[in-house]
Amino acid sequence: MNSRGKCLALALSAATLLYGCGGGEEVVVDSPPLVDYSKRKALVIGVDGVQYEKLQEAIAAGQAPNLARFQLAKTYGGGIVGSVTEQATSSGASWTTVLTGAWVNRHKVASNDDKLRSQADSVFKLIKDADPKRRSASIVSWNTINNNFARDINLRYISHAEKCSEDDQCVADKTSGLLRFGNFDFVFAHFDDVDNVGHAVGFTPAYQAAIQETDTRIGQLLVALERRRQEHPDEDWLIMVTPDHGRSLPGGFGHGGQTLSEKTTFIAINKEANAQLSSPFKDPADMAFDGLYGNATQADIVPTVLAHLGVKPDAASYRIDGVPLLGQPSVRQLSAKADSEARSITLQWRISGQPSGKPLTIYRGGKQIAQLDDAATFYLDQDLEIRDGIAELNYSVVLGQVPAGYLARINVDKSVQGNP
Ligand SMILES: [Zn+2]
Known part of the structure; x- marks a missing residue:
């Protein structure tokens, strides 16, 4: 029996509904799910300024063996141009969307201003609100991210925060330690070297080398999780890797504007995603940017984490723009x-x-x-x-x-x- 069939059979035998079986299957909801959500954990790895097409090149060249193990799909950032969700393809606005599932009309972090504070509920807060025992960590190379979420740190929605001040190896070392020995339900780790190299020298062999080095650091995190698994074999870790934005053509030096290349992002995921990620619409209502809007978005990351952790914010007053990439799809x-x-x-x-x-x-x-x-x-x-x-x-x-x-x-x- 293939894994999908096995998953469906399990769900049927329990007369219940199991999330995480991929899209498509639908089983009558009667009894509560058998899933022990306390064993569900999530790691989101941010790779600043990594261009989707350049990552594909690195994977094809064997320079990103760790990311090659994930399901990789094109997504977009920057919201929808001309609508209330339009936002700069800059780091401040984009990382805030990655960590809130909301666009700038909710989160209000419109620029890279260090003093801006996200006005939308963060993934950290939503997890804590659902269960005060749950703990999150945020380890960032670009300190502004943790400054934009300073209120989450002060209010202990983020139990452990680290600013690595542009030292990506610091991020890899601190995060792998937390994953290996810590007790966290959600971990966000942010790497910045690829973006810095992109700004300095554009799309060059050095840029590809920075992708390779970042992939090695991601490998360090995956090894830490493998070692953790030996002592916690019952834990189920969701892992997603995503950039904040693409880069401007032709040189790849900058970003911030609304072009196809700058808006193009990706999500790499270690689980079978539903149709929102795996079956983009070829004919979105707005066909701008060669149909880019038919794809999933960077706002889908938070609802995906929440779905995996079993966190269900009140549906009637739901304030998240993205939709989950795992389990039952929404509109x-x-x-x-x-x-x-x-x-x-x-x-x-x-x-x-x-x-x-x-x-x-x-x-x-x-x-x-x-x-x-x-x-x-x-x-x-x-x-x-x-x-x-x-x-x-x-x-x-x-x-x-x-x-x-x-x-x-x-x-x-x-x-x-x-x-x-
Ligand atoms: Zn940048």
Whole structure:
């Protein structure tokens, strides 16, 4: 029996639902899952400024043997241009999205300013809120990341924080020690050398060598986890590797703008991902950047960690933009269009595969406003009672039990032109 078949058989015999069996299977939910979520752990490794295509070159050349062991898929950063989610392909905005699952209209870290503080709930907080016994660590080469999450450190959502001040070997050594001997449920480790080399010399052999060296350091973390496994064989570690942004063409020196190359990111994952990662849409509603928006995004990392750890934030007031890459899929490609004249907002989304009559519930501001099923692909929210000016409305679209969020913006102030 192949692994998918085995997984399905297990789920059927327990008359329950098992997450992490890949996309597609759906089993009646009756009794609680047999999964012991306290054994579920997650490691997210940030590789600053690594270009997807250059990583593929390194893998093909045998220079990234550790990353070659993962499922690798193209994703994007920088939000959707021209919408409320558009953000710079810079490190501050991007890492904040990686660690909150939210775009800049929620997290407000629009630049690399060290003094900015994320305004969106972090993965660290969401894990702690769900179970105060759970512990997270954040070890960063670029110190600004931990400064953007200083409140999480002060409030102990991050139990262990390290600033390695551009010393990637420090990150590898500290993180491998924590993985080997520590007691953490979620660990974030950030490497910065590839981005620094990119800024200095662009796409050169030195850039490829930096990717190779970073892959070696990732190998150090994987060895630490292997050794840990000998004493904790019952733990189940999810590992994802992702950059914050791509680089500008042709030289690869810079980033920050909205070009296909700068927006292109990737997720490498050690588990079988669902359709959101493995089956991108070829025909997204917005075909900009050669259809890049049909792919998963860097906002999907947090909901994937939460799904693996069994953390379920309140679906009605869900404030995460990404969707999980493991287990049951949510609606995908959720977006909103505001009509100022009509004072209405149209939500639209896609689902994976064919409709099956699964319930689809829509909430605005924590209150249910519609009960549909998965054949629906849009919803017109009209007669909005909003005062003149700019209003933000938080929507949650829940498919089965899996939510997706969108913070829509509508400008009904006639004196202000334009409605982003
Ligand atoms: Zn940079």
